[in-house]
Amino acid sequence: MAKKQATIQDIARSLNITASTVSRALNDHPKIKKTTKELVWEKARELNYQPNSIAASLRKGKANTIGMIVPRVNRHFFSNIITGVESVLNPAGYNLIICQSEESEQKEINNIDTLIASRVAGILISISLETSNFDHLRKVLGHNIPLVMFDRITDELDVCKVENDDVSGSYDLTRHLIEQGYRNMMWIGGSRRFNTYHNRFAGYRKALAEIGIDAEAMPVYEGNISLETTYEFMCDYLLHHPLPEVIFSASDYMAMGAIMAIQEKGLKIPDDVAISGYSNEPFAALINPKLTTVEQFSKEMGKATARLLLEEILAERDEMIPRKTILRPKLIVRESTLRKSSQSQDTNKTSGTKPAGKSK
Amino acid sequence: MAKKQATIQDIARSLNITASTVSRALNDHPKIKKTTKELVWEKARELNYQPNSIAASLRKGKANTIGMIVPRVNRHFFSNIITGVESVLNPAGYNLIICQSEESEQKEINNIDTLIASRVAGILISISLETSNFDHLRKVLGHNIPLVMFDRITDELDVCKVENDDVSGSYDLTRHLIEQGYRNMMWIGGSRRFNTYHNRFAGYRKALAEIGIDAEAMPVYEGNISLETTYEFMCDYLLHHPLPEVIFSASDYMAMGAIMAIQEKGLKIPDDVAISGYSNEPFAALINPKLTTVEQFSKEMGKATARLLLEEILAERDEMIPRKTILRPKLIVRESTLRKSSQSQDTNKTSGTKPAGKSK
DNA sequence: AAATAAAATGCAAACGTTTGCATTTATTTT
DNA sequence: AAAATAAATGCAAACGTTTGCATTTTATTT
Known part of the structure; x- marks a missing residue:
């Protein structure tokens, strides 16, 4: 039966208003009357409405998703970085797609393609030991997707970087x-x-x-x-x-x-x-x-990396200004x-x- | 400038064919002539085309994405499970959105909402220690999203489960x-x-x-x-x-x-x-x-969990048949x-x- | 060479939002 | 009370695919 999910159209119909108003109400747009918003919110709850962020992403041309590529997640160093990254990204409304390169250049390339296809809002990467060619990362930049490298970086690319001293x-x-x-x-x-x-x-x-x-x-x-x-x-x-x-x-x-x-x-x-x-x-x-x-x-490194990316995303500059954060180990x-x-x-x-x- | 990304429309236009044909060619549809396919592939490469999986997901009503919720990623047990899960899911064309509940019921609920909004094709979860109410998981089922629980499970829900003996x-x-x-x-x-x-x-x-x-x-x-x-x-x-x-x-x-x-x-x-x-x-x-x-x-547990979910997704049954995989520890x-x-x-x-x- | 079958392509709608601009409604000013 | 302004809502297009069905092209049969 694939039970039909409620959409903003459904809400609009049952309130005799338009989808635009519903959309704005749900996003708490200032131009919508308070009472209208409340009606919409109430109806949304009633219909068990869950927003479809795919549709939103398509319309907006960008997903609220960040891609992250690490060699492996089951290394404390990297999983702590992930924790740090999420602690910054989640509150900002993004969620993470995590990919593992498993130290393979080819997998890294595949991961990049997947992330581009997913129209992620940005990419964080610590390159695999095997990686010697960086065309896949240049492709990311060619698609105007902000890129931040951390820990395992390269001088060949002029992007934001976070590294340990x-x-x-x-x-x-x-x-x-x-x-x-x-x-x-x-x-x-x-x-x-x-x-x-x-x-x-x-x-x-x-x-x-x-x-x-x-x-x-x-x-x-x-x-x-x-x-x-x-x-x-x-x-x-x-x-x-x-x-x-x-x-x-x-x-x-x-x-x-x-x-x-x-x-x-x-x-x-x-x-x-x-x-x-x-x-x-x-x-x-x-x-x-x-x-x-x-x-x-490592957790700090994750936070620093995420912050750099967020700035990059929010700036929406055409020309990225490559910055570097260097963390002092102890x-x-x-x-x-x-x-x-x-x-x-x-x-x-x-x-x-x-x-x-x-x-x- | 936000350089415009090439779309199938662009490919179609420059080859004097329609987007439908391009779409089918790219997906290697049997009804498309070999020579046409080759033309399309060539042009796609030339235009540096990257598919937009958001648009595809919207049209298809489902993303090629699986959501996974764990208490924390920086625990070997869980990060190994993730590795196992990816080893099964990636070859099947899915990628993982990983969320951490950090042992908080509220975060778990938020994670679930995010995943539903992302229209993930399925959800894997090991519940937080704090979680005592399972309405958020029932909501997942209500949206017809396959759900598989692993390790930290509950008897209150009739879903597929993977557990250690x-x-x-x-x-x-x-x-x-x-x-x-x-x-x-x-x-x-x-x-x-x-x-x-x-x-x-x-x-x-x-x-x-x-x-x-x-x-x-x-x-x-x-x-x-x-x-x-x-x-x-x-x-x-x-x-x-x-x-x-x-x-x-x-x-x-x-x-x-x-x-x-x-x-x-x-x-x-x-x-x-x-x-x-x-x-x-x-x-x-x-x-x-x-x-x-x-x-x-743990890696095996990840594989078993992912396999169970894949079956659930591919079956597209209306009524899920809850199965259980029990792993024998050593x-x-x-x-x-x-x-x-x-x-x-x-x-x-x-x-x-x-x-x-x-x-x- | 015409008729038929098979293969390849095209058409157009749909997926569920968002958003600039236009329009309506309510409020304030003169 | 009319005019001017502000607030709220509506209209319609767009995002980039996919896909059932219709149509055209090509191959096969008679």
């Missing part, structure tokens, strides 16, 4: 390691072709250069960023190489993989080898020893990098003992 | 504890008003009843399911009560909170007190000792519940040493 986050962390007395270090991270790892390495190198140490002269491992791969690499590495004093891991997951390999060999952290991570994943405060890392304020010192003598100096007592994180 | 998951875990020789137990979990905790307790009670133990006669803590709250509760509890042999926590996060309180007191797990969790959160395999828990196959035994004597009997070597989980 990976250089300084990494620099601060390296400074901490230096202050603890570590000199003999090892770097592990994802490929430096990606801006995040590139920048994190830059901060690491910079801090070391300041004390006359060449980061490139010490071990550097660039590889797959998964826990498992890093675990395997590290198992093998430990067999054939001397231990550094500290491992600077540009990712918590990689750090975790290394930790498992290290502990499996019976080595003590931080006594035999110290280690730090990056991102402050929920588990970082839960493992033993608690992991020194860098908090990225060093979180925990046990995994503390020298025995300074074990009690944990600068971050709170997050050391009672980490954030709620459960389902 | 919490009773048996919990039963299996309790059996394991009994086999390890534990008798003196303590339960901690969320309120038993919620089906998940209700059922998990039922499995726990059942297994205990079989050996003549009354679960209710032993300590039972029902509370807020956050790590922090549980940590505080447990700190206090340890001051005033004797230790049980084992703590059955119906949530990994609650278990983690308890573990922190226990370890802070200098007590050893599992030697002084054993503990188990539920859900197999990523950190469960990373902490020390590794946590015995129950894997819920016990994962790790160190936190193993008796000293049987430390080597870890039945799940793989997940014990090399847990799943990739990093950003």
Whole structure:
């Protein structure tokens, strides 16, 4: 039977007025009499009327929908960003279509096409690791759809961007390691072709250069960023190489993989080898020893990204003015990098003992 | 300038045919000549045409969009479900609008209204903890929109459902504890008003009843399911009560909170007190000792949910036939519940040493 | 070559809003 | 009380597709 949904026409008919008036009444247009509005609202409720935003979008040429593309939703970093984005976008009357590129350039392209077809009012994207060509994003701009990139960005595009100051986050962390007395270090991270790892390495190198140490002269491992791969690499590495004093891991997951390999060999952290991570994943405060890392304020990043997009949308400029928001991450010192003598100096007592994180 | 987007009309005009033909050609309609199709496709590319799915949806009365409401996206359980859902829905030509209820009944109601207004082809929902009235879901059915509930479900509604067999998951875990020789137990979990905790307790009670133990006669803590709250509760509890042999926590996060309180007191797990969790959160395999828990196959749950919805949509029946998919969870035994004597009997070597989980 | 069947295309309405402009109705001013 | 102004409503087109039915074109049969 596909029960017919009530439309503004139905409301209009049963009140002996026109659809225009109903439309305006429902949108609380100032030119409509108060009493008329009330009649309309009452009748709408009575008929169980639900607005059809598709029709509205068609007429207006724009949907009240924002598209968002992330590599994966089941990464805390990204799902927190999503939460931040929604906290800004929903109150503004937009809702989110979330797409996952799964680190595939082709899927990213498909996602873009879907979002354009949906006539979204704007697009937020953190590009996949695989993406090297940006024509699909240029197409978005060609369709006059505002675009904001976050976290994984590219210099090739002149659009609004939100990024973490990976250089300084990494620099601060390296400074901490230096202050603890570590000199003999090892770097592990994802490929430096990606801006995040590139920048994190830059901060690491910079801090070391300041004390006359060449980061490139010490071990550097660039590889797959998964826990498992890093675990395997590290198992093998430990067999054939001397231990550094500290491992600077540009990712918590990689750090975790290394930790498992290290502990499996019976080595003590931080006594035999110290280690730090990056991102402050929920588990970082839960493992033993608690992991020194860098908090990225992902929810804030989401908010900043959404705000930038909203401004872009509301401005309705023909020429977009590319702006950049740079978020400053925060060093979180925990046990995994503390020298025995300074074990009690944990600068971050709170997050050391009672980490954030709620459960389902 | 708001550069005008090309429409099928534009294509039609420049090829001296009608929009109908163009529309059919683009949709690969069998009645259109191959050569015509090729002309159209070529011209579409040339004009940089992007279909307007809003217009299509309006005409067809249905969007190619599915709405999904979860309490939060930044919970591994839910974000994995999302991944599962997308893996089924995207290939079928649908995309997801994701909404978060944030455990608020009012937000859930708002989400539903938005989704109805968007004329989504179907809705997937895991209800918020706060939700006690289901009129908003009845409204969905009233609009003939297929609805599938997952994980957090209710008996009050006669719709398709996907749930975990919490009773048996919990039963299996309790059996394991009994086999390890534990008798003196303590339960901690969320309120038993919620089906998940209700059922998990039922499995726990059942297994205990079989050996003549009354679960209710032993300590039972029902509370807020956050790590922090549980940590505080447990700190206090340890001051005033004797230790049980084992703590059955119906949530990994609650278990983690308890573990922190226990370890802070200098007590050893599992030697002084054993503990188990539920859900197999990523950190469960990373902490020390590794946590015995129950894997819920969340991605599978997402797939099952999406499949049920797709069937519902494609069937286009007037009367929906409510079906239920029940997923069997799997016990994962790790160190936190193993008796000293049987430390080597870890039945799940793989997940014990090399847990799943990739990093950003 | 005409008649018939099959294939391809065209016509026009419809989907449910929104909105600029025109018109009507109510209110104020002279 | 008429004129001028303000407030409220109506008219009709438009947004870009899809689709049942009618029509034209092409292929097949006699």
